[in-house]
Amino acid sequence: MHEVVAVRATIPGMTTTVDPRTVFETSGADLDAARAVFEQAYEASGFLPERTERVFGYRFRTVGDQTMSFRSTRFDARMVGEVDSGDQVSVSWVTDGGGVLDVGRDELGLSPGRPVVFPTGRPYRFELADVRQSVVQLDRTFLERIAAEAYGTEPGTLVFDHTAAPGVEAVRAWNHQVQEASRIVLGNAPVSVLALADTARRTALALLTTFPHRITARQVPLPTGATGRVRSAVEYMHAAAHTPITTTDVAEHVGLSVRGLQQAFQRQIGVAPNALLRGIRLDRVRDELRAGTPTDTTVASVAVRWGFAHLGRFSAAYARRFLEYPRDTLHG
Structure with missing residues (x-):
């Protein structure tokens, strides 16, 4: 079975107002189909899935807009590959299974209950097995603009230390904001553009507060179109x-x-x-x-x-x- 849903909802009774969220969902039990789904989702190629002792099945769902999205994954198998963070900053946590990020370099293990920021600014390899994973993705340019506003500086390149563990209180505050944001982003009620933008801004500030990072000042403007x-x-x-x-x-x-x-x-x-x-x-x-x-x-x-x-x-x-x-x- 393989199902795909991609919708953009209209708020009932207000046909001129469109809910800004896009929903994409797919599930199935075909290993090759799963590989294609995740390669497309992460704009990569060369993923290598392999069955484990579990009966194979997968589910992938993403909800949000170009600024912020929430992703959830169930993958009952092993997967290895390489991805590039590109124009997104992502925070992930698992509730089952685990794996390793940045294999062969600054390795970081995934374990239930610990949120981690993906490596930024370069490609990295990963290994995952039998995971239930959630991911919050924020547009990198948007996040850099929020950082500049928060710190009173010119926008610069954000570089996160994915190996640095955030403190207990910081994780608690992050989890609280994710719960609040998920009610808006994943809720059944219609969402306005302004409400979604405010939620993204609050989540961006929580991310900056939680995960250690530095800002590298840009010497010159980037060429138009460079991503x-x-x-x-x-x-x-x-x-x-x-x-x-x-x-x-x-x-x-x-x-x-x-x-x-x-x-x-x-x-x-x-x-x-x-x-x-x-x-x-x-x-x-x-x-x-x-x-x-x-x-x-x-x-x-x-x-x-x-x-x-x-x-x-x-x-x-x-x-x-x-x-x-x-x-x-x-x-x-």
């Missing part, structure tokens, strides 16, 4: 542009092949990764030339420091980008 691994790659380029990294290093950092990185960049932002990295370094050269003077700075020394060994090609690329030669910037 998931492309976003992580761009941020890594900015953070490490002063080191001799290549697109091979960038691809490895975000868990892609070089070809996969190139295809993702072209698809999302229409720029090759090596061109973006070169542009970042040209921008850094320009900043140094503007800050320097002809008496203490030379174009050649700055260019070489930022990885431009062939000064003729560097000068031409600089002129194409800034419509002036580097010597003009230095003397300007």
